[in-house]
Amino acid sequence: MFADVPFDVKTRAGKIALSNEVVEDAEVDIVGEVKNQLQQLVDNTDNSQIMTLLTGSNFAKATATGVDDLKKVFNVTLDPALDKMFIVNQSGFNYLDTLKDSEGRYLLQPNPTAPSGFTLLGAPVALISDKVLANNSDGSFPVLCGDISQAVAVFRRNQVTAQWDKFDQFSQGLSVIVRNDYEVISKDAVINISLSAPAK
Template identity: 35%
Template sequence: ASTQKGTYPTVANATTKMVTVAELEKNPAMAKPEFKPVNWSVETYRQALPVSQESIDDSAIDLVGLIAQNAQQIKVNTTNGAVATLLKGFTAKAISSVDDLKHINNVDLDPAYSRVIIASQSFYNFLDTVKDGNGRYLLQDSILTPSGKSVLGMPIAVVSDDTLGVAGEAHAFLGDIKRAILFANRADFMVRWVDDQIYGQFLQAGMRFGVSVADEKAGYFLTYTPKA
């Protein structure tokens, strides 16, 4: 993103078809795309940590590097949390079996959308322990997915239970994450400077980004509850 806020145009899935035309016949009118403007606004997230020069000098490891690594993890938590908040607002679906999951994938979600599952740890555990009628686990190895696993041909990414709910709850987003969420990235920075007054250094990490729902039909928010 090059500005603090703005509007990004998205287009709905095309449902019309072309028609046959005779040679040299005038071109028929093309159906107008269904555009939807998505408003976004950038927020600033930042924090700073003072580190004494004595701690830096006396540490057996690269202390500043370790702090920077921790700050990077906090950045990931921040962006994941912002996106997850919007994912929880998508149309809710309750499931109690893999058959329910198949129905959402096969029938409810438009086939024009790509598929990915963003699962909480508890939801992933459900997928990891369920078997088909022949006693084979449905979760399959995949080198192309963040978790190294896929189910029903869909890649899986795993987040903490707290990201999509609370500990012990099994939630997931199933759908086209790139069509569902607009992520406007304005800036990502890591700054380190010396402060003579404290005889130490400050490490500041920050981001400026905004997230918006781009297509509310691009996925579903699932809650798994085992059958009684």
């Protein structure tokens, strides 16, 4: 019922110094913008670490040359109790967006509750940049199918955002510091699929 998951929390930090002249003379809220960018840095770190785990050797791999193969992974390979979804990159999404069933209906169906606004086989589809989730070396599209919340855990111990004045340099500093770790918790919760067009 329970499994021990060892983790090793690391401290990661990003910081920047802004001169008071820049802060006072800028026509925009530069301090607020930097704070937003620091939070984006945290989000990017989370995404990068999680994607590294999902696309590495931790999870089973499968190949698919069409929707029937995707259906088999979705219906048979993965546990039906999982809260399944699809994660695809831009190129894979574009390919899926052009597929139709035998009656000419597009397989991606509009759904405002899904992250991308679409569902596939009744499951939400999340769209990731090609820069974050690149195509496979053989040109096939990476498709992650499964329950991400059951596959990977983020052990977050602390996140601190700080702002301070540097009186000796007439400037101020901003930083964000996080202490966390990312670990696989269930290797059966996700399948890493290589999707390619069927041979003609």
